Amino acid sequence: MKKNFTVRQGALDGVEAFLGVARHLSFRRAAAELGVTPSAISQAVRTLEDRVGTALFVRTTRSVGLTEAGERFLARAQPAFEELVAAGEVARDLGQRPAGRLRLAVPRGVVPVLLEPLIASFCRACPEVEVELAADEKLVDLAADGFDAGIRFGQHVPVDMVAVRLTPPFRLIVVGSPAYFAQTPRPERPDDLGRHACLRSRRSSGALAPWALDDDGRATEVAVSGPFIANDFPTLLGAAVEGVGLAQVPEPIAAELLRTGKLVQVLGRFAPMTPGMFLYHPGRRQLTPKLRAFIDHVKYRPEVASGESGR
Secondary structure, three states, rough: OOOOOOOOOOOOOHHHHHHHHHHHOOOOHHHHHHHHOHHHHHHHHHHHHHHHHHHHHHHEEOEEEOOHHHHHHHHHHHHHHHHHHHHOOOOOOOOOOEEEEEEEEEOHHHHHHHHHHHHHHHHHHHOOOEEEEEOOOOOOHHHHHHEEEEEEHHOOOOOEEEEEOOOEEEEEEEOOOOOHHHHOOOOOHHHHHOOEEEEEEEOOOOOOOEEEEOOEEEEEEOOOOOOEEEOHHHHHHHHHHOOEEEEEEEEEHHHHHOOOOOOEEEHHHHHOOOOOOEEEEEOHHHHHHHHHHHHHHHHHOOOOOOOOOOO
């Protein structure tokens, strides 16, 4: 059973004063070091002693010494207090310069065509930042899952996030291999897809995604069927290269395969335009130096139409 746990209010009050007096064996010198009056130091130590229930110092008019309880308290309190101070310095340091681990939630398909060159140049520019990519098609809760930012299609970015453009808008295109078209005529219109093996994707919700097409400026969705289902574009692309069927994928990730002739585009005039890829994060008030450095690195890439928008 989960136990209730709270830190008692004021549990750390007086500890710094106690450590100062123990270090100098003098209330006056401890007060001077901490920039307060000797009476303030004396009151803080007295309050601490009342809270722990025993005297920590032996005081005379000429000297100050530790009691046995004070020595034991010092042995435990000093390293613990030093760790707290060090923790604050580390946190403050991370709040002032790009350092630490930058966790990004990204779709698998954008890693080779977008993030690999970008991450390589960023790591060279900011060597004190560790970049961790969680490649998954699932839409995550950035705060709950411990991510600094996410990358998604513009239409999938939550409306309460700040979005930073990573790519220009691009098309979703239908592709197939020459081997597939050697056995099956190429489709000329969306209605022809019913006679083709179409590779489908499963959304994070579990539903099968229809294909989105643009018919003379009118957005339409086509329910297709075929022998293969996956939840990411690279897998669908690989199946298309092997001749399993047609795939609908973002044009940038298919560009090299189209250039080398391993894939052929069809239904080009029906390809819909998408907003492109965006990096998104919770907001400017929560912007850490490491994330700000990454965003600046993205925005200075010449091929990116930069810009932020509170969505």
